[in-house]
Each structure stands twice: as C-alpha cells, then as structure tokens.
Amino acid sequence: MENTNLSEASLRPEEELLFIRKIIDESRVAFVEDGKPYIFWGLIVAVGMAVTYISVLIQRDLYTGFVWLGLVLLGWGSIFYYARKKSEQEKRAKNFLDRIAGAIWGACGSTLGLGIVLILSQVNFSDGKVPSIHPFYTCFFSNMILGIAYFLSGIVNDLKWFRNLGFVWWAGGIVMFLWPSVHVLGLYALMLILFQVVPGMILQRRYKRMAIEA
Amino acid sequence: MSAGSFDYRELDEVIHSRIRLAIMAVLISVDEAEFTFLREKTGATDGNLSIHLRKLEEAGYIGVTKQFVAKKPVSSYRLTKKGKKAFSDYVERLGSMVKPT
Numbered sequence: 001m002e003n004t005n006l007s008e009a010s011l012r013p014e015e016e017l018l019f020i021r022k023i024i025d026e027s028r029v030a031f032v033e034d035g036k037p038y039i040f041w042g043l044i045v046a047v048g049m050a051v052t053y054i055s056v057l058i059q060r061d062l063y064t065g066f067v068w069l070g071l072v073l074l075g076w077g078s079i080f081y082y083a084r085k086k087s088e089q090e091k092r093a094k095n096f097l098d099r100i101a102g103a104i105w106g107a108c109g110s111t112l113g114l115g116i117v118l119i120l121s122q123v124n125f126s127d128g129k130v131p132s133i134h135p136f137y138t139c140f141f142s143n144m145i146l147g148i149a150y151f152l153s154g155i156v157n158d159l160k161w162f163r164n165l166g167f168v169w170w171a172g173g174i175v176m177f178l179w180p181s182v183h184v185l186g187l188y189a190l191m192l193i194l195f196q197v198v199p200g201m202i203l204q205r206r207y208k209r210m211a212i213e214a
Numbered sequence: 215m216s217a218g219s220f221d222y223r224e225l226d227e228v229i230h231s232r233i234r235l236a237i238m239a240v241l242i243s244v245d246e247a248e249f250t251f252l253r254e255k256t257g258a259t260d261g262n263l264s265i266h267l268r269k270l271e272e273a274g275y276i277g278v279t280k281q282f283v284a285k286k287p288v289s290s291y292r293l294t295k296k297g298k299k300a301f302s303d304y305v306e307r308l309g310s311m312v313k314p315t
Contacts, residue, residue: 013311016235020305023239027255031244046260092251 034207038200053185064148108149143173
C-alpha cells in the first residue's frame with residue numbers, strides 16, 4: 001500500500017498548504033459557472049427579438065410565430081441536454097451556493113415566462129387594438145427580472161462585474177418604460193448580445209482557465 | 215525552527231495523511247460528496263479511500279449517509295462540525311509554521 005502519511009520529509013507546511021489549495025480549487029471548478037446557458041438563451045432570444053423588430057419595422061410578417069416556436073424549442077432542447085449532463089456532476093457532490101444560484105435563475109426564469117405570457121394574453125393580434133398593457137412592456141418587464149437575476153447571481157458567485165450587470169439591465173428597463181416604442185425590441189436584442197451573450201463568453205473563458213489551472 | 219523542518223507531531227495526526235487531508239479539503243469545498251466524487255478528486259483506489267474515510271468517520275470528522283439510488287447503494291460524505299473545526303485548526307497551525315522569508 002502506498003505511504004499516505006504526510007511526514008516532515010515528504011511535505012513542508014508551505015507545500016501542504018498549496019496541496020490543500022489545489023484540492024479545494026479542483027473541487028470548486030465543478031461548480032463554477034461555465035456560461036453556456038447565458039450564451040444559448042441570449043442568442044436565441046436576441047435572434048427572435050431581431051426578427052420581430054425587423055418584421056414590425058418593415059410591416060411584413062416574417063413568420064415570426066414559427067421563428068419563435070422553433071427558437072424556443074431549440075432553446076429548451078439545448079437547456080434540457082445541458083442540465084442532464086450537468087446533473088451527473090451535481091448528483092455526486094452538492095454545493096449550497098450552486099443550489100442558490102440555480103434557484104435564483106429558476107425563480108426569475110419562471111416569473112419571466114409567466115409574466116410575458118400574461119402580458120401577451122392581453123393582446124388581440126387579429127384586430128391590432130392596443131390593450132391596457134402594451135406588448136412592448138414585455139421588454140421592460142424582462143429587463144427588470146434579468147436585473148434581479150444578474151444582481152443576485154453576481155453576489156452569490158462573488159463576481160462584482162456580473163452583479164453590476166444588474167444595474168445595466170435595470171437602467172435599460174427604465175429607458176424602455178419611459179420611451180416605449182417599436183425600437184425597444186431592437187434595444188432588447190442588442191442588450192441581450194452585449195450583456196448576456198458576451199458575459200456568457202467571459203464566464204466560459206474564466207471556467208476554461210480555472211479548469212486548466214486546477 | 216525553520217519552515218523546512220517543522221515538528222509535524224504538533225499537527226492533528228488524523229488529518230496528517232495525504233489522502234485524509236485531500237478528503238477533508240474536498241469536503242470543505244462542497245456540502246456533500248459521493249464516494250465516486252471523492253475517489254476522482256483524491257486519486258485514491260476504492261480500498262484505500264474506504265480505509266481513510268473510516269478513520270475520519272471514527273474520529274467524528276465526517277458523517278456518512280447511505281441510501282439506494284436507482285437500486286444502487288450510494289454513500290454521501292460531509293464534514294461534521296467537529297471536522298470543520300479540526301480542519302480549520304489544522305490549516306491555522308500550518309499557517310503559523312510558515313515563516314516569512
């Protein structure tokens with residue numbers, strides 16, 4: 001059997017501390033955000049929004065309904081596959097902060113989905129009448145919820161820049177609330193690319209770097 | 215005493231083993247871990263890991279939950295309050311042994 005004792009001859013205190021640090025870092029990598037869901041959903045919703053925006057601008061239906069249906073199915077399919085893969089790791093080890101981060105996005109995502117469905121249910125698309133809640137406010141509503149999700153996730157993951165993205169989303173939401181127009185759709189698509197897809201890519205680079213270092 | 219020649223007898227001998235130290239370090243970074251996760255992170259063999267886990271369990275440093283998942287036995291380990299304190303004291307003791315150069 002191998003000698004597992006850490007004796008005076010085998011490791012000095014500095015080396016032993018480094019050994020502990022290495023093991024902790026390796027174990028934590030399993031719970032570091034890899035950014036993939038941000039990139040998936042950011043791209044999917046941005047494409048859908050851009051198509052809707054162009055469709056409204058040129059006043060021609062670009063099969064917006066089908067585009068959204070396809071994108072949402074693709075998004076959920078990818079997320080389902082990703083969650084299944086990730087849960088293999090999660091099943092073997094549990095981390096409280098990771099569960100909190102998951103709960104934040106789960107709660108915010110459900111609120112977002114439900115809110116958008118409720119707002120859009122007010123719209124009668126066939127007669128084109130503007131309802132009491134204008135559909136443009138879905139973007140304002142999304143921004144506010146995303147602001148909460150980014151702010152809390154940033155705190156839980158101890159990422160100040162990520163937490164600050166919450167302020168950016170809230171600021172965007174205020175702009176959309178004060179100046180509701182067709183352009184909020186374009187603005188929302190742009191914000192998704194800049195403040196969801198790009199941060200997702202930054203998280204992915206960070207994850208890869210940490211995995212290599214560990 | 216220099217940093218290169220410390221008296222390791224001052225350290226907690228239950229933790230002062232490469233695999234047991236690795237197990238403690240893994241468990242301090244997660245809430246709970248299965249046997250297979252610990253095996254992967256420590257690089258120990260099944261038999262070796264079992265022996266060291268039992269030692270830590272006997273010392274009251276770790277707790278184990280055994281259950282059946284999809285008809286397979288699964289053991290999950292977590293640090294106890296006593297284990298967290300012992301690990302913290304151990305790291306603190308090591309830190310105090312490191313002299314600034």
